[in-house]
Amino acid sequence: MALAVIYDGGLRSDAGAVGGVTVQVIRDWVLRFNAKGPEGLIDLKKAGRRKKLDDSQRALLIDRVARGPYPSVDGVVRWRLKDLAAWILSEFGIAVDERTVSRELKSAGYRRLTARPQHPAQNEFAIEAFKKTSPTSWPNSADDLKTARR
Template sequence: MAAAVRLRADFDGPGLRKLARASRDAKQGRRLLALAAIYEGKTRSEAARFGGVTLQIVRDWVVRFNAEGPAGLLDRKPPGCRPMLDAAQRRALAQIVEAGPIPAAHGVVRWRLIDLAQWVWDEFALSISKQTLSRELRALGYRKLSARPHHQAQDGDAIPAFKKTSPPSWQRSARASRATVVCHVHADPSDQASCVIAARLRSRPPDGTRQWLLPVGRQGDYTGPTSSQF
């Protein structure tokens, strides 16, 4: 059985408990309390029971704490997979994208992801998927753009002759449509109190005038006429 790793001597139990109370990370606080129990004379098995982990994990905590202090007990983001392309390969990929394909050499007139994946295989002997290559290109600042189809024999001068110039199928009615209008009328100009009256615009009478009906609102505050002719 391996010997227990001793804790560093520049910390003690009360100090770790104080750090655990001040910590905003619950997992770090739990690990600090487990190590504080070891400082206070508890066994490693009891510390593992306090932390809800195994003895091996307590040993890992001790190693990290001895190397980095309380900051070593924080969770770290895993590094993830190693990038498939290194810096030199990314620069070469950016150069070939900027230069564009040579139809006689590459067999295409514009780059597609599948074409660039084939170029990466030919140049670096790396098999890369289109999804991974797309992420690499986005990291380099490139975006996938699809050009609008353009026929090689298209005549730009003849396009206006085929545009639709017929008038619209609908026209505005000559009669005034019914609408609801909200009028703001001041009962007394001195106090600037608004009296909101709903008026319905009726159709034009035979004499050519428009009649406004003012039947609703705060009529107690309104001292003007109830209808008017325009």
């Protein structure tokens, strides 16, 4: 509507009042409209920062995660983000942060899973002895319940 006021010969201040924007915004709209037509008024997605890994590097990373580490070759028994970032640096020469690796894996459908920690000196027999046990026989009738409460 604001541009219609301009093309009818109105002032930019009047067009700004109609559109609820400042004169500077009206000026920008007019320049974009004159340069590209109505498509110039559509806000496009900003390009943003270029991704560090290209598609082939990303595919190699996903393949490596899917196959899992070989302890004798890779020196780890499970992949950590730190290990994958070090692998990317050695393989591609690209320094990435652990958050970047996490973001790449998340976009590929992977989720972070961790095992419940266990103390190295934990004794399984002590755990069994600590567990509460239920009574061996439950009362079957009201009379049994009365005698059990005494």
